[in-house]
Every structure is written in C-alpha cells, then in structure tokens.
Amino acid sequence: MAEIRTETMTVNMGPQHPSTHGVLRLVLELDGEVIQSVMPTIGYLHTGIEKTAEQKKWQQVIPLVERMDYLGPQSNSLAYALSVEKLLGLEMPKRVNDIRVLLAELQRLGSHLIWLGTHAMEIGAVSMLFYAIRERELLLNINELIAGFRFFPSYIRIGGLREDLPRGFHEMVNEFLDRFPTKMDEFERLLTKNDIFRRRTEGVGVVTLENAYQWGLVGPIARAAGSDYDVRKYFPYSGYDTYDFTVPTATEGDVYARYRVRIAEMRQSINLCRQAIARISPTGVWACDDTRVVPPPKDKVYTEMEALIQHFLIYSQGFTVPVGDAYVPVEGPRGEHGCYIVSDGSNRPWRVKMRAPSFMAIQALPSVVQGGLIADLVAVIGSTDVVMGDCDR
Amino acid sequence: MQASAIIEILQPLVPGAVFEPGRSVDFATIYVPADRLVETCLVLRDAAPLEFKALIEVTAADYLPHEPRYEVVYHLLSVSKRLRLRLKVRVPSGGSLPTVQGVWRGAGWPEREVWDMFGIVFDGHNDLRRLLMPEDWEGHPARKDYPVQIRKAAQTYEPLEVSEEEFRANIERDRVKRAH
Numbered sequence: 254m255a256e257i258r259t260e261t262m263t264v265n266m267g268p269q270h271p272s273t274h275g276v277l278r279l280v281l282e283l284d285g286e287v288i289q290s291v292m293p294t295i296g297y298l299h300t301g302i303e304k305t306a307e308q309k310k311w312q313q314v315i316p317l318v319e320r321m322d323y324l325g326p327q328s329n330s331l332a333y334a335l336s337v338e339k340l341l342g343l344e345m346p347k348r349v350n351d352i353r354v355l356l357a358e359l360q361r362l363g364s365h366l367i368w369l370g371t372h373a374m375e376i377g378a379v380s381m382l383f384y385a386i387r388e389r390e391l392l393l394n395i396n397e398l399i400a401g402f403r404f405f406p407s408y409i410r411i412g413g414l415r416e417d418l419p420r421g422f423h424e425m426v427n428e429f430l431d432r433f434p435t436k437m438d439e440f441e442r443l444l445t446k447n448d449i450f451r452r453r454t455e456g457v458g459v460v461t462l463e464n465a466y467q468w469g470l471v472g473p474i475a476r477a478a479g480s481d482y483d484v485r486k487y488f489p490y491s492g493y494d495t496y497d498f499t500v501p502t503a504t505e506g507d508v509y510a511r512y513r514v515r516i517a518e519m520r521q522s523i524n525l526c527r528q529a530i531a532r533i534s535p536t537g538v539w540a541c542d543d544t545r546v547v548p549p550p551k552d553k554v555y556t557e558m559e560a561l562i563q564h565f566l567i568y569s570q571g572f573t574v575p576v577g578d579a580y581v582p583v584e585g586p587r588g589e590h591g592c593y594i595v596s597d598g599s600n601r602p603w604r605v606k607m608r609a610p611s612f613m614a615i616q617a618l619p620s621v622v623q624g625g626l627i628a629d630l631v632a633v634i635g636s637t638d639v640v641m642g643d644c645d646r
Numbered sequence: 647m648q649a650s651a652i653i654e655i656l657q658p659l660v661p662g663a664v665f666e667p668g669r670s671v672d673f674a675t676i677y678v679p680a681d682r683l684v685e686t687c688l689v690l691r692d693a694a695p696l697e698f699k700a701l702i703e704v705t706a707a708d709y710l711p712h713e714p715r716y717e718v719v720y721h722l723l724s725v726s727k728r729l730r731l732r733l734k735v736r737v738p739s740g741g742s743l744p745t746v747q748g749v750w751r752g753a754g755w756p757e758r759e760v761w762d763m764f765g766i767v768f769d770g771h772n773d774l775r776r777l778l779m780p781e782d783w784e785g786h787p788a789r790k791d792y793p794v795q796i797r798k799a800a801q802t803y804e805p806l807e808v809s810e811e812e813f814r815a816n817i818e819r820d821r822v823k824r825a826h
Binding site: 295296299301303304305308339340342463466467468469470471480482487488577578579580581582589591593595599600601603604606608612613616617620645646 | 669670671672673699700701702703705707708719721723725728730732750751752754755756759776777778779780787788792794817821
C-alpha cells in the first residue's frame with residue numbers, strides 16, 4: 254500500500270467568516286481536521302476610540318466608550334462614569350444606583366441573548382437565534398423608551414443619568430420580566446438536554462481555573478472553571494451589595510459549563526431586575542446634587558442668573574476633574590470591564606483605557622483549541638462570547 | 647490593604663529594591679523600579695499574604711513633556727485575598743522594561759498593545775509586533791506628540807488644512823485649568 258502523503262495546510266478563517274463574531278481573523282494550521290496552531294489577527298475594528306476620547310470633554314466620552322463593546326454598551330459607560338465619579342469624589346443617590354443596576358442587568362440579558370442565539374446557531378441550532386433576537390427586541394424597545402436610541406442609549410452620565418425615567422417605563426420592564434422566565438424555560442428545553450448540543454459542547458475547549466487566571470480571564474469563563482469571582486460580589490459598586498443574588502459557578506470549565514453558567518446568570522439577572530424595579534419610584538432624583546457636574550434644573554436656568562451661567566459653563570467648557578488616576582471595575586456581560594482614566598486636572602481626559610475582556614479571551618484562544626478539531630473551534634469561539642468592537646476598540 | 651502594608655511584605659522578599667507608594671483614590675498604587683519588576687511580580691504572585699494570581703491589564707500613559715515620559719501601569723487582582731493593586735513603572739523616552747510574560751502568560755498581548763500604541767519596548771517579549779495597527783504602520787498613535795485630526799484627502803496631495811502645531815495649540819487653548 255502506498256504511503257498517504259500528509260502535510261499541514263494553512264487556512265484563513267475570517268475576517269469575514271460568519272462564526273467569528275465580526276472581524277476576527279484566525280490563521281489556522283491544520284493537519285486534516287486537527288488544529289496544529291492558531292494565530293489570531295485582530296485590529297480590523299480598531300477605531301482609535303481611546304485616542305479620540307483624549308480630544309473630547311469628560312462627558313462627551315460617554316457615547317464613545319459605549320461603542321466599544323456594542324452588545325454591552327452600558328457596562329462600558331458605567332465603568333467610565335464610575336471611574337470619573339471616583340476621581341471627582343461623587344456619591345450617587347440611591348435611586349440612581351438602582352436604575353443603573355436595573356439597566357446593567359437588562360443589558361446583561363440582552364447581551365447574553367445574542368450570545369445564546371449565535372452560539373447555538375453556530376453549532377447547528379439555527380432557530381435559537383430567532384427566539385433570542387425576538388426577546389432582545391423587547392429590551393431594545395426599553396432602550397428606545399428611555400433614550401430614543403436602541404443600541405447606544407448614552408443614558409448613564411457622569412454624575413447620574415441623563416434625565417428622569419419616562420412614563421410607561423415600569424410597565425414595559427414589568428411586562429418583559431413577567432414574560433421572560435417562561436421564554437428562558439423554552440430556551441433551556443431546546444438546548445440544555447439536547448443530545449447534539451451536549452455532544453458538541455461537553456469536554457470541549459476546557460479552560461482550567463489556573464489557566465483562566467494566568468490569561469486574565471475573569472468573568473463567566475473563570476466561573477465555569479470553578480472561580481466564584483464576580484466584581485458585583487467582591488468589589489461591589491452601585492449598591493450591588495444591597496441586592497440578594499448568587500453567583501452561578503461550574504467546575505468542568507468546558508463549553509457546556511460556560512453555557513450553564515451564563516444561563517444561570519440570566520436567571521439571576523431577572524431576579525436582580527425584579528428587586529431593582531421594585532425599589533425604583535416612577536419619578537425622583539436622577540442625578541447627584543454636585544453643581545460642578547450636573548446642570549441646574551431647567552426652571553432655575555430660566556429664572557436665576559447663576560444657574561444660567563452654571564448651565565452655560567457645563568455645556569461649553571465642561572467640568573474639570575482633579576489630577577489623578579482611577580480604575581473602577583464593573584461586571585460586564587463578558588467579564589470584568591473597567592476603565593483606567595488619567596486626569597491632568599483639565600476639562601478633557603489625559604488618558605482613557607478600557608479593559609476589554611474579549612481582548613484577553615482571544616489572546617487565550619490558541620492555548621484552548623490547539624490539538625482540537627476545527628469544528629470545536631467554532632464552539633469555543635461562541636462560548637467565549639467575544640465582541641470584536643470590545644477587543645479592537 | 648494599603649500600599650505601605652504591601653511594600654512591607656515586599657521589601658524583605660525583594661531585597662534592595664526601592665518601592666514608592668503612589669497617590670491613589672481607589673486602591674493601592676506602588677512604583678516599582680524597572681530592573682526589579684519581574685522579581686517583584688513573582689513575589690506578588692506567589693507570596694502567601696498576597697497571591698496576585700491574575701493580571702487584569704497592562705497599559706501606559708504618556709506624560710509628555712515630563713521626564714521620565716511614560717508610566718506603564720499594571721493592574722493586578724488577588725481573588726483569594728480580595729485585593730487589587732496597581733503597579734507603575736516609570737519609563738524614560740526611548741527606554742525599555744522587562745516583560746512579565748514569564749509571570750502571567752496573559753501579559754503577552756497587552757504588552758504588545760502598549761508597544762504598538764506607545765512604542766515602549768518590552769525586553770524579552772516573544773512576539774513584539776503590531777497588534778491593533780496594521781503591520782506597516784509608522785509611528786505610535788497613543789503618544790501625545792502623534793498628530794491627530796489632521797484632515798487629509800484620500801490619495802491626493804493637497805496641503806493639510808490644519809497643521810499639527812495649530813491643532814495642538816487649539817487643544818491647549820481649550821484645555822482649561824481650574825483650581826479645585
């Protein structure tokens with residue numbers, strides 16, 4: 254029998270491959286179907302947001318940072334706002350914190366829905382995407398109601414929120430919260446015990462806890478490997494310590510464990526949303542009372558000279574932030590989001606740097622998939638839930 | 647834990663190194679000399695009272711015109727001790743510092759990004775190439791003296807509408823300093 258000639262083959266996966274979540278490019282070296290090596294190439298979505306932010310005033314950076322992680326925009330703006338508020342020494346009123354928690358959790362649901370839909374679609378359960386997108390539509394409607402903008406609400410501002418909640422907000426959120434748990438059950442009935450889904454995911458793409466920390470993967474990936482680290486519990490912000498919730502974990506560290514952790518997280522988010530919406534009064538304060546940052550109420554602007562001047566200063570010069578640097582982490586949908594800001598005491602940031610969980614996840618990808626099958630690579634990319642806008646910034 | 651308490655733990659384990667507590671509003675900040683960085687990081691990772699097992703990020707800031715010009719910033723996390731720490735290393739213009747890839751494998755890409763954006767060289771790094779910018783890019787965009795917002799028409803040779811000096815003068819004019 255003649256010997257079969259074997260040689261490795263180099264294949265480009267992406268940047269336009271449908272299962273690479275945007276513009277991730279992987280240069281694969283394949284031996285048949287077995288992956289010999291992976292070299293991720295990123296930067297196709299790099300838009301220099303951090304550099305642009307240095308030319309903007311502090312408040313103008315909010316819409317910019319929301320465009321980084323476009324599936325979880327408000328965890329970016331929350332991380333940025335919290336960091337700036339830390340430098341300014343601002344404390345938020347309780348109602349503002351509760352609204353922020355509610356928005357962050359609704360957004361976690363929205364982001365996880367996209368993850369669930371695309372992840373399941375990539376391993377064959379195509380209909381899952383439509384079910385997930387349908388529910389996400391309701392969340393985008395809530396964004397539209399509060400801000401008039403479905404994707405990037407820019408509703409969280411330094412010093413509080415943009416304005417008070419609109420009429421009908423509570424009804425809309427409650428309607429969603431009443432409807433969603435049964436939908437979650439339906440999603441789980443489709444996937445959790447699905448034999449095909451489990452065979453594609455169990456034992457695939459294992460990340461051990463030690464490796465997760467070594468690669469800086471803190472978030473759902475580490476929690477699926479046995480960590481209980483969640484910023485909301487370890488370093489509470491926005492009053493998360495006053496809420497009753499648990500941090501779901503798993504120990505296997507494979508794709509299926511990450512699936513179970515995220516599904517359990519969604520149920521916890523529903524729980525958190527219920528607690529938050531019950532605390533929020535329909536009208537009330539929506540910003541702190543620091544006149545350096547928050548413009549005076551409109552009726553005062555029209556009747557008092559000082560208020561008019563203050564209003565004018567805030568919107569023309571902006572406000573200044575004391576010299577120093579700060580980093581306040583938040584638990585975003587993909588793991589720890591945080592914004593490192595440096596101020597030189599002026600009205601524009603000296604440096605803005607977003608800590609991107611997707612960036613770290615893609616860095617770790619080769620170590621996870623090497624020696625595996627090319628079909629598993631798709632499952633692993635889906636389970637790490639990378640967003641290229643977050644990675645490339 | 648205060649920066650001074652962490653320095654007290656570090657000092658006997660890294661003999662002879664000069665640590666300096668930094669000013670911060672959130673968590674402890676320590677200035678580390680570049681030549682003792684790797685040693686210090688190993689101690690921070692393995693010493694029983696600290697256990698900074700996770701490197702959260704590596705970034706830098708350009709303090710032009712001050713010298714040393716750059717500060718490279720490391721954010722560390724100790725899950726078991728519920729601690730955060732910020733390490734800072736001062737790097738002069740054209741200077742370099744050792745890589746911490748041997749301590750945390752996840753340092754590879756963040757350091758590459760710092761090189762890409764600031765041109766700070768990490769000695770011993772296994773793959774110091776462009777990461778976010780294209781391979782053939784010239785210059786390091788996050789530096790403060792890198793020109794921004796210069797309007798260029800694509801593929802033509804018209805003169806620039808705003809020179810780099812004009813632009814920087816504009817920014818400086820708008821940069822209001824107010825006492826707090």
